[in-house]
Amino acid sequence: WMDDDLVNEITPKLLGKRPNTYTYTKALAESVVQQEGAELNIAIVRPSIIGASWKEPFPGWIDNFNGPSGIFIAAGKGILRTMRASNDALADLVPIDVVVNTTLAAAWYSAINRPRKVMVYNCTTGGTNPFHWSEV
Secondary structure: OOOHHHHHHHHHHHHOOOOOHHHHHHHHHHHHHHHHOOOOOOEEEEEOEEEOOOOOOOOOOOOOOOHHHHHHHHHHOOOOOOOOOOOOOEOOEEEHHHHHHHHHHHHHHHHHHOOOOOEEEEEOOOOOOOOEOOOO
16 A cells, blocks of 8 residues: 555665565564463474475475575576575575474473463574585
């Protein structure tokens, strides 16, 4: 319902220090969950870039070509020949089975321990196993 000029004017003000609307809308959703779910046992799992599986159901498993898997397949087939990225930036890819296991563990913990506040878990690999876009 807003015209383009109004959207362009208010977007930077809404985003603040966030880099884009994607991260902004994720933050909005988390805020609603925390406010409206105050009486519930809730855990939020924040995965970084989800990639192919590490171990389960078998190494390299994917069920779609979205995200990094599609990029890697397109590059391997020669369809994607260049990509713009900062060489020093972390390509924080986390295997899907790690995300699923983290989600299950967070749900179990919330159900058993019933924490009084919403628990938030960052599911990333960048600090443990740094991988940079220059290596991609």
